[in-house]
Amino acid sequence: MVASDTSELRSRALEVWKKIRPDLLAVSQKERPSSAPIEVSSSSESGDELARLEAPAPRPHVQEKSLKRVKRKKRKAKSPSVEAEPARKVLLLSARKDLTVKKPQLKGRPIAGVYLPPGRKLEAVKQAEWQRVKAAWHAKLAEEDLGGMPKKAQEPNIRTLARKSEGILEKHGSCGFNVLQADVGVNVAQDGCSAWFDGKALGAAAAGAGLKALPLLGAGRYHYEVELLRCSALVVGWSAATSLPAAFDQNSFGYRSDGRLVNNFDSDDGEIYGPAFGHTGDVVGVLLDWRGSGPKISFSLNGERLGVAFDLSAEGLNCPLQPHLCQVRGQGFQLRLRGTEKWPLRFPAPGFKPIADSSEAHFRPFSEAVAAATAQKPPTIARRLIHSSLGIQLPLSHLAQERQQAPRRILSAKVSGNSPPKFGGA
Numbered sequence: 001m002v003a004s005d006t007s008e009l010r011s012r013a014l015e016v017w018k019k020i021r022p023d024l025l026a027v028s029q030k031e032r033p034s035s036a037p038i039e040v041s042s043s044s045e046s047g048d049e050l051a052r053l054e055a056p057a058p059r060p061h062v063q064e065k066s067l068k069r070v071k072r073k074k075r076k077a078k079s080p081s082v083e084a085e086p087a088r089k090v091l092l093l094s095a096r097k098d099l100t101v102k103k104p105q106l107k108g109r110p111i112a113g114v115y116l117p118p119g120r121k122l123e124a125v126k127q128a129e130w131q132r133v134k135a136a137w138h139a140k141l142a143e144e145d146l147g148g149m150p151k152k153a154q155e156p157n158i159r160t161l162a163r164k165s166e167g168i169l170e171k172h173g174s175c176g177f178n179v180l181q182a183d184v185g186v187n188v189a190q191d192g193c194s195a196w197f198d199g200k201a202l203g204a205a206a207a208g209a210g211l212k213a214l215p216l217l218g219a220g221r222y223h224y225e226v227e228l229l230r231c232s233a234l235v236v237g238w239s240a241a242t243s244l245p246a247a248f249d250q251n252s253f254g255y256r257s258d259g260r261l262v263n264n265f266d267s268d269d270g271e272i273y274g275p276a277f278g279h280t281g282d283v284v285g286v287l288l289d290w291r292g293s294g295p296k297i298s299f300s301l302n303g304e305r306l307g308v309a310f311d312l313s314a315e316g317l318n319c320p321l322q323p324h325l326c327q328v329r330g331q332g333f334q335l336r337l338r339g340t341e342k343w344p345l346r347f348p349a350p351g352f353k354p355i356a357d358s359s360e361a362h363f364r365p366f367s368e369a370v371a372a373a374t375a376q377k378p379p380t381i382a383r384r385l386i387h388s389s390l391g392i393q394l395p396l397s398h399l400a401q402e403r404q405q406a407p408r409r410i411l412s413a414k415v416s417g418n419s420p421p422k423f424g425g426a
Contacts (some may be wrong), residue, residue: 169366174214175340175356181212183245186327193343196229196334197327210245210326213337215355216369218320219290220362223352224339226325228282233257233330236284238297238321241369245326251373252324253310255284255299261309274299274306278330283338283346288321290362295321303347319373320364323355 116124168174176192186197186209195211213224226236237254247265248254254262257278260270277284285300294313299306327333339345339354348354364372 168214171365172215172358172360172363175358177211177213177337181245183209183211185209186211186245191342193337193340194229194335195325195337197332208246208327210247210324212239212245212325213323213355215358216241216320216322216364216366217288217290217355217358217362218318218364218369218372220359221287221289221291221352222339222355222358222362223285223287223345223349224323224337224355225345225347226284226286227336227338227343227346228278228280228284229334229336230280231331232278232333232335233328234278234333234335235262235324235326235328236286236299237262237324238286238288238295239324240319240321240373241366242319242373243324245324247326248324251319253297253312253321254324254326255286255309256328257330263310273309275301277301285345285347285349286323287349287352289352294318300347300349305349320369322369 165178165180168178169180177188177195179188182188182195186195188195188211197209197211235248235254235256237248237252239248239252239254243249243252248262250264252263255273256262256270257276259272259274259276261273262270283302285303287298287300289296289298292313294311294315294317296308296313297310298308323337325333325335336343340356345354
């Protein structure tokens with residue numbers, strides 16, 4: 001090949017090379033010594049080389065992929081090691097738990113929550129309060145147990161007493177004070193024949209506290225006595241089973257310590273019947289003569305008969321009666337019931353038996369007595385009676401009670417100019 005042709009081919013190849021890959025040409029020139037000539041063996045080889053040099057340039061997306069690979073490798077080189085990754089995650093999680101960020105509450109927009117009806121909310125508040133009170137009581141009991149403090153004995157419930165006294169109330173043979181018919185403050189001895197009441201302890205409430213005794217009698221001639229163990233102010237007599245111990249209502253008939261008769265709450269207006277009593281050692285006898293259509297009630301003082309006080313034979317009273325004592329304003333009573341098995345009569349009346357010797361034919365069960373008193377006249381305390389175990393109603397002691405015909409009596413007192421009748425005594 002001629003030298004001129006070789007140089008011309010070389011120059012043309014360099015021009016094409018510069019246009020296509022100038023960077024590779026620079027590299028190749030750096031690596032190759034400048035003195036080394038480019039040898040071209042033949043015209044066919046030069047043509048192949050020229051064709052290779054004139055090949056089309058690579059596509060752009062190929063270059064982009066290669067650049068992405070390079071960037072990915074650089075990021076991996078700069079990122080921490082795989083061993084440090086779990087520790088980094090743990091630190092991030094702990095930081096999130098410690099960081100409590102409250103979301104800002106927007107005004108005017110309610111926060112969604114669980115809806116509770118007003119009744120449920122009130123019930124929840126009451127339950128929480130009850131749990132608090134119960135916990136306080138448990139804590140107090142625990143302190144008492146640790147301190148060795150004696151626990152206060154609880155008094156028996158009235159219904160419990162009624163169940164225990166069922167046989168006493170319904171069966172013949174019981175004689176003595178009935179604890180179920182005793183007002184608050186009235187104390188009964190274990191023998192059931194002695195009782196006392198301290199009027200000074202309750203002040204104005206002393207008037208009206210009473211006590212009743214068994215048996216209930218519907219016929220016969222019977223007698224009991226009240227012996228005063230100290231100076232006392234009281235009323236003694238007979239009353240129906242539905243009458244409260246606190247006062248003498250329309251079914252109660254008594255003799256007061258100032259000498260007046262008491263019936264239907266008229267203790268202030270009662271007529272003078274006999275001498276006054278109330279001294280220590282006085283013995284007041286109370287007699288029941290029931291041989292006809294109704295009873296006749298009379299009294300005695302220290303063995304002296306005072307005559308018939310109430311003649312109920314014309315009225316046809318059919319409700320059974322029982323002994324009844326009631327405190328009035330004055331010294332609290334302390335007394336003993338005579339005519340029982342333990343304490344016989346001090347002044348027996350001819351033709352009369354003590355109440356302890358009542359016959360079964362004259363005895364009336366408590367349930368029958370209540371039914372008879374209810375049928376005779378409406379009880380004044382119909383809404384204040386209890387006794388579920390017998391299926392009847394037993395009077396419970398109350399110092400404030402309802403009165404039958406009370407509005408009419410008060411109205412008549414206003415018209416006449418007198419003061420309304422006082423309750424329980426003078």
